[in-house]
Amino acid sequence: MSQFTQQIILGLLLGGIYVAVALGFSLVWGILNIVNLAHGALVIVGAYITWLLFDRLHVDPFLSLPVDALALFVLGYALQRGVINRVIRAPLLFTFLLTFGINLVIVSLVLLIFTADFRSVTPSYSGNGLHLGSVTIPYIRLGGLAVALLLAGILWAILNRTRIGAAILAVGADRDAAQLVGIDLRHIYALTFAIGAAFAGVAGGIISTSQSITPTAGDPYTLQSFAVVILGGLGRVSATVVGGLAFGLIEVLGQSAPGLGSGYAGAIAFVVLVIVLVVRPRGLLGRLA
């Protein structure tokens, strides 16, 4: 297999992780109009739950994903209902400050509980992979991509096929009109944030299988989620999928370009981001306004 095909595959696998991480971030941004700076902290809490279950009880990391989802759902609902709902109509700066603060608190708590030691989740099959010609695709990465696409499918189905999903979209589109059909805003706000947190938790579980985790290891994922949403566009699940995969591809292909190395990965991705912002501000697939 050619070098180029390899790069494509690696890019899509990396993109899968970005998709998983960005789905919840994009939902919360699109519906609640909150750019959640605590998103990376929620991701890392999920990662630690998977690590804990693996380390103590030898639970397979993929089997612990539902536990991550449930725990983060509860945490997310409580956070929104108890803290964030109080500033939901406040200017963007307030929600920035608040979610930034929440991020600091969560990271500090994680540090207290788990210390700053590097942790990793290494199931017996973590070295194995699918051999395609000269490339090996790690099963773990493949599983991560599959879970990411599954998450996207679940989110799409919730939003487009259920009554609660209709309420969530209604709140995102027009808060007053939503109230006039009898939707309880506070509940839907909390539910939306909870779903976003649950998805972040699952993404964290996936991440724990492919990198070592520390309390601050989630922070870059907030910025990357932001980039994915800018790239793909806001307001559509498919936009996040395309944005995430594209971001992964750009990063991998960019660092293999002649004269560049892995150190440039982040820089290349953000250059592309700025170009997208200038040329097509609503992203590849985003809805207008």
Added chain:
Amino acid sequence: MTVGSLLQVDKLTAGFGLTPVLFDVDLELQPGELVAVIGANGAGKSTLLGALSGLVRLERGSVHFGDRRISGLRPEMIVASGLVHVPQGRRLFSTMTVQRNLLLGAYRRRDGRVQQDLQRILQYFPALADKLDRDAGTLSGGEQQMVAIGRGLMARPRLLMIDEPSLGLAPKVVDRVMEIVKTINQDGTAVLLVEQDVVLALEIANRGYVLENGRIAMSGAAADLRRDPAVRKAYLGV
């Protein structure tokens, strides 16, 4: 409180900031009535409906609906009690299908007759029957207004408040919409109608209130208001 009133508004004062928009508004509506509220741009008509449906906070006064006091309740509880507000400008969920918009109208209902009601409501709006799968935003203005009213009806209201259904519609379409409003009322739903088209509103209404600068300036039988010289001069341009 007047015996048997469906809606009773007493000394309602409400607004958005420091100075109220509405001052000491008294208004009353009997079961089965069609009552019009007319007034110039900015008189406070939409604010009045917002105050009744819980979107706008009351500063003073009270609102009773049926035998309950609803002032101070959250909007979703007011909808659940049967007082439903079809807002000015339709405010549809434009990227959702017509069917989803209509079903969202029944969001609070737990009875099993929602699908049945959807069919019943389509009889008021036959034009919508083959557009259920279209995104609401792609419909014409008249059709969108029908979806907005239909969405309100899906909540099974005892009182439907409709804000300027004729806004931005061609005259022919306006007539059609007004006819539907009248039919809905004749089928037993009380209606509080806010309308710029004063002639049409007073034609189909039983009674009317004239709102001026946030105060009730006049009220009475629709036929009397139509003949009133002050109303004719201010709103009919004659």
